[in-house]
Amino acid sequence: MELITIDGTPKTPSVSMNPQTGVIEIKGRSIPENSIEFYKPVVDWLEEYAKGPAPKTVVNVQLEYFNTSSSKCILDVFKKLEVLKKDQNDVVINWYYEEDDEDMLEAGEDYESIIKVPFKMIQIVD
Amino acid sequence: MSLFLEQCFEKMNQGEVVVAYKGNIDADLIANTLSLVEQKLENSDVHNNIRKKLYNVLVEGLQNLYHHVDTPMDDSNDEHIKSNFGIFILNKQEHGFRISTGNFVHKDKVTPIKEKIDKINSLSAEELKEFYKFVLNNQKFSEKGGGGLGLIDMARKTGNKLEYNFFDYNNSYLFFNLTVFINI
Numbered sequence: 001m002e003l004i005t006i007d008g009t010p011k012t013p014s015v016s017m018n019p020q021t022g023v024i025e026i027k028g029r030s031i032p033e034n035s036i037e038f039y040k041p042v043v044d045w046l047e048e049y050a051k052g053p054a055p056k057t058v059v060n061v062q063l064e065y066f067n068t069s070s071s072k073c074i075l076d077v078f079k080k081l082e083v084l085k086k087d088q089n090d091v092v093i094n095w096y097y098e099e100d101d102e103d104m105l106e107a108g109e110d111y112e113s114i115i116k117v118p119f120k121m122i123q124i125v126d
Numbered sequence: 127m128s129l130f131l132e133q134c135f136e137k138m139n140q141g142e143v144v145v146a147y148k149g150n151i152d153a154d155l156i157a158n159t160l161s162l163v164e165q166k167l168e169n170s171d172v173h174n175n176i177r178k179k180l181y182n183v184l185v186e187g188l189q190n191l192y193h194h195v196d197t198p199m200d201d202s203n204d205e206h207i208k209s210n211f212g213i214f215i216l217n218k219q220e221h222g223f224r225i226s227t228g229n230f231v232h233k234d235k236v237t238p239i240k241e242k243i244d245k246i247n248s249l250s251a252e253e254l255k256e257f258y259k260f261v262l263n264n265q266k267f268s269e270k271g272g273g274g275l276g277l278i279d280m281a282r283k284t285g286n287k288l289e290y291n292f293f294d295y296n297n298s299y300l301f302f303n304l305t306v307f308i309n310i
Contacts, residue, residue, distance in 0.1 A: 010157055010160070010161065011157060031160075031185045031189075033153050033156070033189060033192055033193070064178070065178050065181060065182050065185075067182075067185050067186060067189060067276075068186060068275040068276045068278075068279050069189070069275075071262060071275065071279075072262060072275070075262060075263065098174070098175075100173075100174065100175045101174075101175050101178060102175065103175070103178065103179060103182070103283055104178075106255075110255070110258070110259050110262070113259065114259060114262070114263050
């Protein structure tokens with residue numbers, strides 16, 4: 001499996017997915033008009049990764065803000081992780097939010113209540 | 127701009143203008159608007175989390191226009207009304223920001239839009255949260271949008287009711303105006 005890195009743009013986050021270390025990172029802002037197109041390679045990669053995952057998968061999500069069309073795609077990404085977890089793999093999602101950004105914390109809690117994967121809410125302090 | 131759109135614009139414009147636009151709504155315009163608003167607010171005393179709320183609501187509003195605009199086809203001699211025509215105004219008022227968007231919709235869409243917004247406005251904060259999660263997890267999304275998640279998100283993030291108006295344009299089309307307040 002290949003390491004994937006996607007550079008961030010003003011409307012899309014940077015993404016890196018490392019099959020050896022099992023570390024997946026999504027960072028920046030996610031507000032594309034067509035989120036399905038942007039997230040498809042990420043979802044596809046995870047599906048392939050699930051066939052031979054690293055001993056521990058750590059997913060770091062550090063978003064500044066995201067639109068509602070991304071919110072559905074992010075859920076799709078998390079659903080792939082849920083399958084991985086269900087197959088007895090070690091998976092954790094680190095959800096980062098800036099100090100005072102209650103909206104982003106709440107968004108993480110929404111996902112936590114839907115997806116059966118351990119979440120860690122991590123406050124970024126300047 | 128036609129008198130009709132001029133009048134719509136005036137009704138929508140209430141307060142000091144931060145940005146205002148009327149014309150074709152495309153992906154570049156949305157990106158440029160956002161970066162313009164970010165620049166304008168960068169050195170202001172508006173708190174970081176309010177700014178993010180504002181960007182979020184602005185993106186949803188603009189992308190609603192981008193995805194859902196109708197173009198009046200019949201008995202329209204108005205050459206200014208091209209496809210993807212929309213209006214948006216970001217006003218600064220004493221106690222917050224006001225984002226108002228406007229676009230043509232076919233008359234068949236009026237009732238579903240009203241019902242959707244009335245339902246959202248009838249919900250408490252806790253109910254909105256549950257409704258958001260329900261739509262997120264259960265509704266099939268299209269390339270075009272999020273099954274009304276944008277409107278729910280606007281109401282939820284701002285904690286305010288969504289205001290709307292429909293201005294009669296001709297026999298088939300109306301001009302739909304949606305307004306959201308972000309408290310400072």
